Amino acid sequence: MPLGTLDRDPPPFFRQGPSALSKLAVCSALAFFLMVADARFKVMQPLRVVLATVLYPAQWLAMRPVLVFQHASQYFSSLTAAQTAQQEVLRKHSLQSQRANQVEQLSLENERLRKALGLRERLQSPSVAAQVIYDAADPYSRKVIIDKGMADKIALGSPVLDESGVLGQVTRVYPLVSEVTLITDRDHAIPVLNTRTGARGVAFGDVSLHVDAMELRFMAANADVAEGDLLTTSGVDGVYPPGLPVARIEKIERRVDAVFARIYCVPLAMVAGAGHVLVLEPTNAQIPARPAADVPAVVPRRGASR
Template identity: 55%
Template sequence: MALATIDRTPPPFFRQGPSALTKLSICSMLALFLMVADTHLAITQPLRALVAAALYPAQRVLLVPVEAVRDGREYVEGLQRAVEGAEQARAELARQSERALRVEHLMQENARLRALLELRPSLEVRSQAAQVLYEAVDPYSRKVIIDRGSAHAITAGSPVINEAGVLGQVTRVYLQSAEVTLLTDRDAAIPVLNARTQLRGAAFGGASGRSGGLELRFMAGNADVQVGDVMTTSGVDGVYPPGLPVAKVAAIDRKQDAGFARITLTPAAASEGVRHVLVLEPLGLQLPPRPDVAPVPAPAGRAASRPGVAASRPGARR
């Protein structure tokens, strides 16, 4: 041994086993093997379940303060939301009460004015609630089936509404159910009235494909229609009561070379997710029958232009 040097090698008594690198390699390969085996064979699943069952009481004890803090925070937040909701409900109830008083006053005033002008009293719209059962099986139409039919005095042509506005019209009646064609159907049409300008028009469905949309057709390019105008039922068709929301103007395309404007409407009542509706009685059942229009006779000595009408010649046999 050289002088002034220290031998750092351990004595033979403390030397044992393989080196640290060999141990690391063996443990790494063993861990990789166990992971692959557990993934494909789930050999550690019983051991994992046993450990989880043994640690469950300790886990529940440790979660008690966490759950207490969370439940307390949710209770305080829920109490605050309930108080705010109650205040909003009271304010809305006050507004509704004031509106109901004004509506009642207006109804009384309307009745007095009608009596003064000797007009017939306003029609009472009878209604009944119904539930939507399912949509029609035709993928190219927008129809739903409700649980009211002829056994419940439902007639074809009855308007169907919800809290937002007009949904559609009963087009086919069965004994215990009825088919409702929605306004967004491509074959649907409804007369409307612009609430701002009192301009009448006709809204047709199927403007945006099956997703639903309305189009206000046959309106002049210079018609007084603006984006945001509310379209309501006019009440002159003998079907829908007046004043029901139908749609709102979404877009207007005024082309210079076209005589009519392309006006797209957004329905007031969304048909998606509707569960409960209100079926109204058509106004035509309460109105007097329409007078029959007598055909206009053809001029003497000239043949009628329409088929089925005999010529008015002297001596002609009928």
């Protein structure tokens, strides 16, 4: 029998049963019925609970990577936020510390300025307020630079004071700044008066005992000098007004074989930390000029020829 004559249709045995369209219609109707019944009477709720219980382990395992990723993201986000907050707190703390230091410094400057203004009211000499801007570059001298000069009518040799006492003397004047030699400089000398005894002397800058110190020289070994005596300006030099506090005697060394005593003093002014000072006019500038001597008139002699 040739192959082309064979019947390729399945035998009737395999074509029995409902058609696919019938099955679709029946399943759709059943699904619709179950949906209506579940929505109305909750008939599928027990089955849903059973399925959820059975599928929970698989669901738990499937959610682990997602949860780990979420926790990791939250951790790094929290860490970044905490670091940012810490940096902000440190910045605010630094600003507050800086402001606190500035407040203390401003309070100290305010107190010194008040004392300087009070001293200025008690002085009879004209004065100019100035500020110390930096120390001199020479490490072997005790000098500072102030922000006033020739433009502010600062004269050479003008006394310089702070709120506690005599600080030094103007030794160089420039157009906008001036150089002040402190009383603790080894080349500086100032006539002083012992307020307890009234004895006059000369105090020099001295660094043999410590950095900011002075020495009262040329005082006899048996002179009436005691520790704690206050030394003020005597006013006999024509530069410093009398009565300005200069130093206080700290230590006295008397030797039998020495004619003069070694008297060490501590300056009262803030020679190491002065910020605002007063520059006085030298005393000799306030003294009126000496009047000219009267020249006697020449009387012609008798009998002299005209």
